[in-house]
Amino acid sequence: MEPVIRLEGVARDFWDGVRRRRVLQPTDLEFWPGELTVLAGPSGSGKTTLLTIMGLVLAPSAGRVWVAGEEVTGLSEDALATVRLKRFGFVFQSAGLVPALSALDNALAGRSIQSDRVAPGLRERALELFDELGIADYARAMPTQLSGGQQQRVAIARALLGEPAVLLCDEPTSALDVDSSRVVLDTLKRLARDPKRGVVLVTHDPRVFPYADRLVKIEDGRIASDTKDKAEG
Amino acid sequence: MRRHIALRMLAHDRATTAGAVLGVVAIIFLVGQQLAVLNGLFTYMSVLVDHSGADIWITSEGTDNINSAGDLPTRYVDRLIGLDDIAWAEPVVSGAGFLKRKDAQFQPVRVVGVRPPRMAGGPWDYEVGDNSVLLDHDAVTVDWLDRRELGDPEIGDVLEINGQRCRVAAFTRGARGFSGTLVFTNEKKAREVGGVPDDRCSSILVKLRPGANPAAALARIRSLLPRAAATPTPELSANTRLFYVTQTGIGSSFGFSTLIGVVVGVVIIILTMYATVLNRQRDFAVFRALGARRRDIRVIVLYQALFIGFIGILLGFFLLAGFLFGTSGSRLPSFMPLWIPPVHALLTLGLCVVGSALAIRRAVRIEPASAFR
Numbered sequence A: 001m002e003p004v005i006r007l008e009g010v011a012r013d014f015w016d017g018v019r020r021r022r023v024l025q026p027t028d029l030e031f032w033p034g035e036l037t038v039l040a041g042p043s044g045s046g047k048t049t050l051l052t053i054m055g056l057v058l059a060p061s062a063g064r065v066w067v068a069g070e071e072v073t074g075l076s077e078d079a080l081a082t083v084r085l086k087r088f089g090f091v092f093q094s095a096g097l098v099p100a101l102s103a104l105d106n107a108l109a110g111r112s113i114q115s116d117r118v119a120p121g122l123r124e125r126a127l128e129l130f131d132e133l134g135i136a137d138y139a140r141a142m143p144t145q146l147s148g149g150q151q152q153r154v155a156i157a158r159a160l161l162g163e164p165a166v167l168l169c170d171e172p173t174s175a176l177d178v179d180s181s182r183v184v185l186d187t188l189k190r191l192a193r194d195p196k197r198g199v200v201l202v203t204h205d206p207r208v209f210p211y212a213d214r215l216v217k218i219e220d221g222r223i224a225s226d227t228k229d230k231a232e233g
Numbered sequence B: 001m002r003r004h005i006a007l008r009m010l011a012h013d014r015a016t017t018a019g020a021v022l023g024v025v026a027i028i029f030l031v032g033q034q035l036a037v038l039n040g041l042f043t044y045m046s047v048l049v050d051h052s053g054a055d056i057w058i059t060s061e062g063t064d065n066i067n068s069a070g071d072l073p074t075r076y077v078d079r080l081i082g083l084d085d086i087a088w089a090e091p092v093v094s095g096a097g098f099l100k101r102k103d104a105q106f107q108p109v110r111v112v113g114v115r116p117p118r119m120a121g122g123p124w125d126y127e128v129g130d131n132s133v134l135l136d137h138d139a140v141t142v143d144w145l146d147r148r149e150l151g152d153p154e155i156g157d158v159l160e161i162n163g164q165r166c167r168v169a170a171f172t173r174g175a176r177g178f179s180g181t182l183v184f185t186n187e188k189k190a191r192e193v194g195g196v197p198d199d200r201c202s203s204i205l206v207k208l209r210p211g212a213n214p215a216a217a218l219a220r221i222r223s224l225l226p227r228a229a230a231t232p233t234p235e236l237s238a239n240t241r242l243f244y245v246t247q248t249g250i251g252s253s254f255g256f257s258t259l260i261g262v263v264v265g266v267v268i269i270i271l272t273m274y275a276t277v278l279n280r281q282r283d284f285a286v287f288r289a290l291g292a293r294r295r296d297i298r299v300i301v302l303y304q305a306l307f308i309g310f311i312g313i314l315l316g317f318f319l320l321a322g323f324l325f326g327t328s329g330s331r332l333p334s335f336m337p338l339w340i341p342p343v344h345a346l347l348t349l350g351l352c353v354v355g356s357a358l359a360i361r362r363a364v365r366i367e368p369a370s371a372f373r
């Protein structure tokens, strides 16, 4: 089996207005399908930076990236966009729904953004997902009419509709109350049981740790601990 | 989905969309209205030439438009009639005059005298009366829309032009000149009023026989009358319009106000579309993160520009049609040749696309990573 994402020596510098600062130190990581990985660390430690590099959203300043065994380092921006579309599903901290679109259209927009049409069957599949996620009644609702937890579930439906190999979630529960958080986390945990799919979840909230199959801790742009290494070592 | 997204976003941001549509409406209406008035004036400028029914105009030597023409020997008419290709040749005597209104005020008029019985170069459309009225010695015609300027004369009223007695015998329709009110009369009366001797005339209208070769006839006329100018009617019409446009500042005036209309409209389009993209940066960042290529973002904004253009053009032409309909038959000159609206619409749609360029540039630069902040 090969990892869905492999990072080799990826690092990221940011210009903070005065000087270049290394926000992510050179990092090697591999992510496997069928598990839920939690990336944890304090605010500003580089979690989002690492997640967006993995998701081909942010270019690393150094290092190489493979997705499903194929190297994507140096691909054009548009080629990377297509890899994102085909391989990844994203869930943002604040759902990231488009206010102009209904819940169903938001879910469809992810998969259909490169075309003027919606692929046949996609709408039905989206409604199935809404049903599985317990938001079937809200397909026609606008984002502002949904609670935070419902919005986040619409975002998960949008991420899942492309049958992604990895679901990349950046603090999906930080804006939610305890009950909504539990629903969302249970959903993600269930999804990660699919042997063809991995879930990576960024958080600074220790209450999320019990859901993790693997817990990677980051401090100051460095991997401080990784339960996988412990398991091996 | 891109088209659907583009339209949903426009519908959602109704206020800014309405602003951009207003920019398009401004272009369509302001420019269209200017063009209609300019074309209306064009028809005034060359009204006599366009309705003469002649194929060729003979004017004094070296003139290429009807306004700077001097006078000609009347005997040229007889020489022309001798040519094989020519069906008829008729002189026109025209001159400036002052019409004394019923209230004793004076109004400048342009008196055009035509020769009976053909009355070539005379009125072509009547509100009241017909050509036969000009057979009466004192008869003059006044245009229906010029009545107020001429003191509301009635049929049968006796007036003076340059101190000569004239009687209003008919009302013409659409015979309004650009450089003064047109008054038609017969050749004899025009000579009296303008003090033009019998052996001179202002221009000679020539009609060719059916089947005659116009180029050959023109060459023959030119060699026959080397001291006069012979110009085909369409050319004289165009030259006359060009003369007014370039010599009177009317061209630059209309050009300027048209330009202002375009600039105001385009600036509104540019600013509102740019503002929309700025307001929706997060949405575009999310699309990019989810897998939109730069070209998909470009397509979405372009769809928006085209849709805004489409709606604005419809609304603008609706308003413009209202304006044209409301002013037709009024004293405001307006005329819209049929080829103008489609060209105007296409160019405006082009301006929408150009106007969206800045918004597109901004939109494709939005970083997908910003969706995570």
Ligand SMILES: Nc1ncnc2c1ncn2[C@@H]1O[C@H](COP(=O)(O)OP(=O)(O)OP(=O)(O)O)[C@@H](O)[C@H]1O
Binding pocket: A014, A015, A016, A023, A041, A042, A043, A044, A045, A046, A047, A048, A049, A050, A204
């Ligand atoms: N676009 C950017 N320009 C400059 N500096 C940046 C940029 N993005 C992130 N940084 C810096 O990189 C560091 C790590 O940021 P990152 O967003 O990865 O942290 P995080 O672990 O996700 O924090 P949080 O839990 O608050 O979301 C921070 O110090 C931040 O200031």
Ligand SMILES: [Mg+2]
Binding pocket: A047, A048, A049, A170
């Ligand atoms: Mg973060």
